[in-house]
Amino acid sequence: MTEPSADLRYTAEHEWVAVDGDVATVGITAYAADKLGDVVYVDLPKTGSSVAAGKVVGEIESTKSVGELFAPVEGEVVEANQAVVDDPTLVNSDPYGSGWLIKVRFTALPELMDAEQYAKLAV
Amino acid sequence: MPHAPDRLSPLHDRHVAAGAAFTDFAGWQMPVRYTSDLAEHAAVRTAAGLFDLSHMAEILVVGPQAAEALDYALAGKLSAITEGQAKYSLLLSPDGGILDDLVVYRTGADRYLVVANAANREVAAQELRERAAAFDCLVEDESDDIALIALQGPRSEEILRNVEGFDLPGLDDLKYYRAIPCDFRGHNVLVARTGYTGEDGFEFYLAPDAAPALWDAIAETGAGSGLVPAGLAARDTLRLEAGMPLYGHELSTETFPVQAGLGRVVALTTKPGDFVGRAAVEAGPAAGARVLVGLRSEGKRAGRAGYPVMHGDTVVGEVTSGALSPTLGYPIAMAYVDPEVAAPDAPDAAPALDIDVRGSRVAASIVPLPFYKKDSAHD
Numbered sequence: 001m002t003e004p005s006a007d008l009r010y011t012a013e014h015e016w017v018a019v020d021g022d023v024a025t026v027g028i029t030a031y032a033a034d035k036l037g038d039v040v041y042v043d044l045p046k047t048g049s050s051v052a053a054g055k056v057v058g059e060i061e062s063t064k065s066v067g068e069l070f071a072p073v074e075g076e077v078v079e080a081n082q083a084v085v086d087d088p089t090l091v092n093s094d095p096y097g098s099g100w101l102i103k104v105r106f107t108a109l110p111e112l113m114d115a116e117q118y119a120k121l122a123v
Numbered sequence: 124m125p126h127a128p129d130r131l132s133p134l135h136d137r138h139v140a141a142g143a144a145f146t147d148f149a150g151w152q153m154p155v156r157y158t159s160d161l162a163e164h165a166a167v168r169t170a171a172g173l174f175d176l177s178h179m180a181e182i183l184v185v186g187p188q189a190a191e192a193l194d195y196a197l198a199g200k201l202s203a204i205t206e207g208q209a210k211y212s213l214l215l216s217p218d219g220g221i222l223d224d225l226v227v228y229r230t231g232a233d234r235y236l237v238v239a240n241a242a243n244r245e246v247a248a249q250e251l252r253e254r255a256a257a258f259d260c261l262v263e264d265e266s267d268d269i270a271l272i273a274l275q276g277p278r279s280e281e282i283l284r285n286v287e288g289f290d291l292p293g294l295d296d297l298k299y300y301r302a303i304p305c306d307f308r309g310h311n312v313l314v315a316r317t318g319y320t321g322e323d324g325f326e327f328y329l330a331p332d333a334a335p336a337l338w339d340a341i342a343e344t345g346a347g348s349g350l351v352p353a354g355l356a357a358r359d360t361l362r363l364e365a366g367m368p369l370y371g372h373e374l375s376t377e378t379f380p381v382q383a384g385l386g387r388v389v390a391l392t393t394k395p396g397d398f399v400g401r402a403a404v405e406a407g408p409a410a411g412a413r414v415l416v417g418l419r420s421e422g423k424r425a426g427r428a429g430y431p432v433m434h435g436d437t438v439v440g441e442v443t444s445g446a447l448s449p450t451l452g453y454p455i456a457m458a459y460v461d462p463e464v465a466a467p468d469a470p471d472a473a474p475a476l477d478i479d480v481r482g483s484r485v486a487a488s489i490v491p492l493p494f495y496k497k498d499s500a501h502d
Contacts, residue, residue, distance in 0.1 A: 037144075037159075037160050040161075041423040063164075064155075064446075092159070
């Protein structure tokens, strides 16, 4: 499993955000993946679609429950991870690596938590 | 329902050591999964799984009139089962609703062990006490003094036979829904061939202080045979595939047995005397009452408890349990639907119904229950 990089940002909905220029890569945290259990289905927004920060843009479904994917930033989806659609278990096995979900080209970056702030939430 | 701080199973330390994630279940902290609920589910279908069910309630009914008391208190004819036999039964309310579903073991001529759902412990004990009051017998809630471990899966018997220090006379002849008293290293254990997974398997009722040693012994013996500890998440998907109802989902005080497909559990014809709920069950539910069906869908999106079932633009039912079936690979659900739409779809026919999955329609066919039936070679 890929370790979370120190400069990841986090949301209260247990997503991580990696910023590279004007593109944010988004996934869910290991904590969120553990809470869900084995992920069996992932529904992601289409490439080219617009997303609004804080709005539900996808679903992450386990045998036991359904988690919603919130867009942490406003912008345009430039890539959805087809590998995770084909093999949803990547969300559990490598949430910070090959289990990433979407890349969004954002217009503005909202205030997000750092690892220390998020750690207080994920207990 | 207010309840005391979380209760811990006598096996709690084992679960913590195994890295389990826990869930609150009727006031108990119980393992929901250890590593992966899909792997645990698969292990039970192909090898074996070990479950801690110590939260379940055990109520003893003992005395010269124990059989008559249970015939009056429950829907089934418990006087008809012989020593060593078990029977699935229902605790009905006077108006025909289901207060709990139970497994009843006859452990002696005048002795029964009634196993109730953890969430219904108080109700079951209280009702049994009141209903048995006119009979010469005692009702004792022994839940705090009895732990329950289940070993389930096609390799269960082979594993059980190899557990060191387990004296199992009569195992050769132990059929499904039979139980025998055994000895594990000086501790009494009731060994029952029962379960809630749709596989062959055993359940062990024993004193809480003896449970960790038995858990360890089975885990060690089975490790080389593919046995893993399995949590409540796997237990739920296993029972769903096996078409077994879960109280609070498929069964409730609002459900008549016949609606749940459990008409056969009510001994209307074989029990001449009165029993609680009899008149209401004979009168039957209101015309048009919904009935339990199995639904199968394509794709990966499962209907879940509470989702509407649609026929065209009309709501004709509601899902009570659903999941993407780990064994079958397609979504399955149990649902209550209007009787007009409850007939199974012809094979190859287009699905007649839809499930409203969070705003989008997923086509669903009615299929017979259970969804999954074990290979009869294991019988």
